[in-house]
Amino acid sequence: MKGVVYRDTHTAAWHHLSVLQPHVRDHVAVLGLVVVVDESEGYAYLKSRPEDPDLPPVPRLVPRRSLSFHVSLLLALLRRKLAEADASGSDPRLVLSRRQIIDMLTVFMPSGADDARLVDQIDAHLTKVIELGFLRRTKDKEPSFEVRRIVKAFVDAQWLADFDARLSEYAAELSPDAEGAA
Structure with missing residues (x-):
């Protein structure tokens, strides 16, 4: 759940994510996260769910980094x-x-x-x-x-x-x- 999963370097994790993608989406949604999978580029990562006024706020689990x-x-x-x-x-x-x-x-x-x-x-x-x-x-x-x-x-x-x-x-x-x- 930390970092980016690449198809070329994380073959086992990529395979599991491909097979279990709906389950992973449901699981991380409870935490206020969204799975982003780009099949064509070969990477996947988690990001915070966009704020929705109809849903209770969730603490930020994915850190924001200020860049120089x-x-x-x-x-x-x-x-x-x-x-x-x-x-x-x-x-x-x-x-x-x-x-x-x-x-x-x-x-x-x-x-x-x-x-x-x-x-x-x-x-x-x-x-x-x-x-x-x-x-x-x-x-x-x-x-x-x-x-x-x-x-x-x-x-x-x-x-x-x-x-x-x-x-x-x-x-x-x-x-x-x-x-x-x-």
């Missing part, structure tokens, strides 16, 4: 890369090297920063995204990461719109015109 700006940015960039890979119709797995991820994020980091310190910060953001389950380390010699398809469920159009609005707010606060008006 750079972790949110990395998730948005990974989602974009996944969409590009899906559009190209190539390999269903998206594997990015550590260098590719660093290059993607460096564009959005402050200029003039010490390169070693910048890479350490990006590595910290990468570690957080791995802990959240959106990336998985591969067994290649060079450090590389598989983008997990669950990122599509988390980073949807609404999430991107909210993130875009926050980016606009940050840009407005940091613009020189905002400083002169204050």
Whole structure:
């Protein structure tokens, strides 16, 4: 009941979930949870039931995590890369090297920063995204990461719109015109 179940890595659990899905849905509904199964992408997870005024409120069992700006940015960039890979119709797995991820994020980091310190910060953001389950380390010699398809469920159009609005707010606060008006 904790984390994401993937068809390719949790074969026994995936099989049981497929066979017992109606029973699992009924069981977790009592706890105020909903099972989300994406057969085409090969993952399943639990989320809190949307609030319903006709039902009594249920305590939140699935924690909400506040993400830093750079972790949110990395998730948005990974989602974009996944969409590009899906559009190209190539390999269903998206594997990015550590260098590719660093290059993607460096564009959005402050200029003039010490390169070693910048890479350490990006590595910290990468570690957080791995802990959240959106990336998985591969067994290649060079450090590389598989983008997990669950990122599509988390980073949807609404999430991107909210993130875009926050980016606009940050840009407005940091613009020189905002400083002169204050």
